Amino acid sequence: MEKQNLSLTMEDIEEAESLWKRFAPFLANEFPETSDTNGIIESPLKEISRFKGRLFPEVPGNFYLKCDHELPIAGSIKARGGIYEVLKHAETIAKEAGMLHDNDNYAVFSENRFKNFFGQYSIGVGSTGNLGLSIGMISAKLGFNVYVYMSADAKQWKKDLLREKGANVLEFSGDFSEAVATGREKTNANPNGYFVDDEDSKYLFLGYSVAALRLKKQLKEKHITVDADHPLFVYLPCGVGGSPGGITFGLKKVFGDYAHCFFAEPVHSPSVLIGLVTGEMDEVSVQDFGIDNRTEADGLAVGRPSRFATTVSDQLISGIYTMEDHTLYRLLAALADSEDIYLEPSATAGLVGPQRVQPYINQITGDKDVTHIAWSTGGSLVPTKDMEMFYNKGKSLIRKG
Numbered sequence: 580m581e582k583q584n585l586s587l588t589m590e591d592i593e594e595a596e597s598l599w600k601r602f603a604p605f606l607a608n609e610f611p612e613t614s615d616t617n618g619i620i621e622s623p624l625k626e627i628s629r630f631k632g633r634l635f636p637e638v639p640g641n642f643y644l645k646c647d648h649e650l651p652i653a654g655s656i657k658a659r660g661g662i663y664e665v666l667k668h669a670e671t672i673a674k675e676a677g678m679l680h681d682n683d684n685y686a687v688f689s690e691n692r693f694k695n696f697f698g699q700y701s702i703g704v705g706s707t708g709n710l711g712l713s714i715g716m717i718s719a720k721l722g723f724n725v726y727v728y729m730s731a732d733a734k735q736w737k738k739d740l741l742r743e744k745g746a747n748v749l750e751f752s753g754d755f756s757e758a759v760a761t762g763r764e765k766t767n768a769n770p771n772g773y774f775v776d777d778e779d780s781k782y783l784f785l786g787y788s789v790a791a792l793r794l795k796k797q798l799k800e801k802h803i804t805v806d807a808d809h810p811l812f813v814y815l816p817c818g819v820g821g822s823p824g825g826i827t828f829g830l831k832k833v834f835g836d837y838a839h840c841f842f843a844e845p846v847h848s849p850s851v852l853i854g855l856v857t858g859e860m861d862e863v864s865v866q867d868f869g870i871d872n873r874t875e876a877d878g879l880a881v882g883r884p885s886r887f888a889t890t891v892s893d894q895l896i897s898g899i900y901t902m903e904d905h906t907l908y909r910l911l912a913a914l915a916d917s918e919d920i921y922l923e924p925s926a927t928a929g930l931v932g933p934q935r936v937q938p939y940i941n942q943i944t945g946d947k948d949v950t951h952i953a954w955s956t957g958g959s960l961v962p963t964k965d966m967e968m969f970y971n972k973g974k975s976l977i978r979k980g
């Protein structure tokens with residue numbers, strides 16, 4: 580199994596990138612927020628030097644934020660993996676049915692005959708929130724019947740928004756893994772059902788990996804060099820490990836050893852850390868170690884890692900650090916005050932990266948010219964009232980010191 584996983588190549592990433600390009604005319608049609616970029620779903624790279632100056636001015640290097648909280652359609656990093664996997668599935672079944680041919684303009688996916696066709700099929704997904712949002716939005720738009728199995732800690736606004744977009748939301752009182760297990764079983768019982776499996780998906784992973792090609796271009800535009808004398812350090816919030824794993828895989832293909840990637844997990848949900856340290860991957864959950872998997876970072880509240888992603892990441896990442904929820908809120912408020920950027924709590928986990936891994940940097944690179952990138956993973960769809968609550972909580976924690 581390991582060998583097969585690691586056989587993913589640069590060609591796989593480039594193939595994923597061309598699927599995104601094929602679907603761009605459809606996306607630009609259906610989601611006006613992507614018309615500026617002609618249907619390409621991408622986020623800006625912004626320097627956050629005021630934030631760095633306030634929090635850890637002593638740490639060397641430039642600090643950037645990869646703003647995936649601004650990704651169109653889903654408002655989170657799940658717009659990469661989740662939307663990719665549904666588009667991939669839609670293309671596959673449309674081709675099998677003889678409805679789609681090489682060289683067709685994919686704007687045809689907007690036609691009623693396609694929506695009627697996909698109406699015979701269903702898509703299921705288990706989600707703590709953001710994955711469900713991305714799968715729900717794109718699946719409903721294509722015409723699929725979509726069922727989102729959500730865990731108890733999923734935010735109400737995410738459920739409301741999904742229902743408004745035409746998805747079926749099934750609420751589940753247990754842990755995320757139970758929602759996934761039930762969703763997988765129910766979806767696969769339907770011969771026309773397709774389950775997006777966050778715990779073991781190659782396609783989610785490949786969808787995420789394309790970010791590396793896009794980042795390479797953005798770094799070039801900003802004249803940021805990545806080479807032996809200019810290492811790149813990237814800090815990625817981690818749940819099941821799919822998004823940070825896919826992006827790390829891509830960055831390692833693009834930049835090789837010059838890219839150093841770190842995952843950030845909540846102290847109460849260190850699922851990938853435990854999977855990697857024990858070598859048991861998805862065979863262990865945090866609960867097996869008496870850890871409760873309770874965190875306000877709903878995007879990271881995952882007790883068991885992805886098999887696929889974790890097996891690949893094992894070979895590629897430089898480290899993992901963990902953090903308490905109160906740190907996430909402090910970072911959220913500090914980023915808002917210094918840069919006027921508002922993230923959801925999960926998405927802030929990369930922001931302490933440069934400080935946390937400083938000893939590693941000293942050891943590995945000495946006084947080289949370092950670029951740090953914290954990957955911001957979600958937040959732009961959070962309702963204002965919820966965001967105010969997050970911010971106020973962070974402010975009061977900062978005041979308490």
Ligand SMILES: *Cc1c(COP(=O)(O)O)cnc(C)c1O
Nearest residue numbers: 709818819820821822878956957
């Ligand atoms: C899903 C998610 C992550 C982590 O992605 P995984 O693939 O679960 O590791 C991080 N931040 C946010 C906001 C997310 O929604």
